[in-house]
Amino acid sequence: MRIRWETAVVAETAGEPSPLHGLQEVRVRLGNGETAAALHDLGVGAPLRPGDEVLLNTTAVRLGLGTGGVHFVHAILGRSDEEGIDSPYGRSANPPEPETQEGHIMKLRYTSLQRAVLSVEEPSSPHHALFAESRTLNGMPVLIGELHSMLPAAVCWLRELAREAGAPVPRIAYVMTDGGALPLAVSGHVRRLRQLGWLAGAVTYGHAYGGDVEAVNKYTALLAARHVLEADLAVVCMGPGIVGTGTVYGFSGIEAGELVGAAHALGGIPVAMARISFADPRPRHRGLSRHTAVALGQAALAPACVPLPLLSAAAEAALLREQVRQSGLARRHRLLWEAPPPLEHMAAALEVYGQPITSMGRAWQDDPAFFAAICTAAGAAYRLLRDGGRDKP
Template identity: 50%
Template sequence: MIFWKKGRISRVLRSERDIQELLVECEGVPCRAWNYPLLTGEARVGDEVYLNTTAVQLGLGSGGYHFVIANLNRLPHFPEEPGHIMKLRYTPCQLKVLSVEEEASPHHGRIRDFSSLNGTPVIVGTLHSMLAPAVAGCLSEAKKGIRIAYVMTDGAALPLALSSTVRILKRKGMLAGTVTAGHAFGGDLESVNIYSGLIAAYTVFQADVIVVTMGPGIVGTGTNWGTTALEQGEIVNAVSVLGGQPVVIPRISFADPRPRHRGVSHHTLTALGKVALRQAVVVLPEMPAPQYELVEEQLALEGILSRHRVITVDGSPALKLLEQEGITVRSMGRTPAEDPAFFLAAGAAGRFAAGNL
């Protein structure tokens, strides 16, 4: 079921090319809403809009925001641009993009003639909050001159514009470019799937390291198989098939109150123990002995120690770099001080990837 309400825009709190943050009067109550100009056009003060209020009404993780689904004051005007690939296909929000693979794309030849990633390290995470510490880990190890590309999958949020992390990393010059794969959209490049997304990151952005995670948010059901985090195993396979080196960020926490996420998350255990059919490097952060012993035991029980190469790296330089750059990171509402193992794991993976170029 979808919940809709009508509202009127009272303030435009922030306006960028791909996203607007709005204050909307909705049934006499002020509320916040996101507007994606790519889908519904530019929103202005006084506009009457239809809002999708489903996530807020269900208490889901949208950050307390509604989403503008239609502007009742004007039809959006979209400039004519090339492209024939549809994302969000066969929904009312379907949009046309110029996919990097298309013949009309200036990069079509590079995708067509691709042969191999030539051992390029590809850091494969699950949660979007792994992106910044993974990038910082790369930069703390390789310093200047390294080119890092980000491929965002469609396992969670579809619009890349929702990610404040990506905006910050690009503004600081820490990312060479972004690719949105599958039904995700809004990257510097669009791709039909993860394979062509990886190829685009390598051939177009000439990435030394590629980082892959879903966008903000994740789907989970408390079951081993009912989560979008399992894409991690599938991406490991894709990277290996294309001739890259999969470098896995395990989801580790000793602050999450849910038993299934204590130590190594069941997401990681299932993805690496059952879904990944190719070998990956699984990077553990340095941790206190009792924590490390639990993590090692969990990996052994799932056969991950024998199926994958598991190593340990100090991830703390990544967190120091984030602090120096003034970049604040959180995951599930927790900071690195509150859940250090989670962020250190991403930083460690980044250091390993950059250190093995």
């Protein structure tokens, strides 16, 4: 295990940072004259300003990684304590009084960045009583995905279906796992969805942090989405960044199978968003991703609803059918082969979002099957919600 440390000077800052649970974007100048982007966790130190000397963790960038592939500020150097380097409010300032007693659940435990959060389950939480007894999800549909980019696409299509039906838009909660980025603030999609008012709230669990609600594990996170945020439907997936090794089980998205079990055990209706692509050059992700086949075919120990698009291209449709047959998913889950929305309709729904939605750098025009699979699954979840869970797996 190794960490690459480098010092740098802040050259410029981007926008006005929020002192609460956010990240500040800066550009830094390293010792070799290189300039680069860096992120600064405002829960750790005061907002940066040009000229500040900082200690950077440059490990992921130097390894050329996509996941975590940015410099992170670990410490501010050369500022006195009187200037408040240890608090986003400054040494002499006091943080706003919390609405409830301060939390005692540590995230990023036993690291130099561990922090205390008010977990929804702990005794000092105003919601503690909800978790002191056994509860269920009361049949709530739970859309489960592997990639963070599935979140905005699914929300767009759920809203479009409600608009078409002339029905109220369902309350949608996002549950962020700790399989990818740990700070919720890293997600530009969550920022955008919050700006639009399209989320009832976000729950972060495990070592992920920064949600409207913090939870200890996936079970209480799902219950918090239902009973604290009062969601009609939850979308669950990791934050930005996924780990893969090219091996059968060595990828963080295998958690999707575990989430199926959690949603089922709690009396919810797990609906899996299959990862399907005919634009990804990697053989393991062509057609039905091997990640989906393993997560649902082997890691999932409970049944889920698995909606799959009826693709119009004959060769692609045939390959997908054969991959699904070989995966054995039909023996474990309820497969729904359905016609995906027309591309023009899907494109119009995504356009309302107002910002590009891409996966692995590809938009819907580049990889229509990927987005068709998401919308097909979101459509099934919407019907389950509308029909009160009839025909669940």
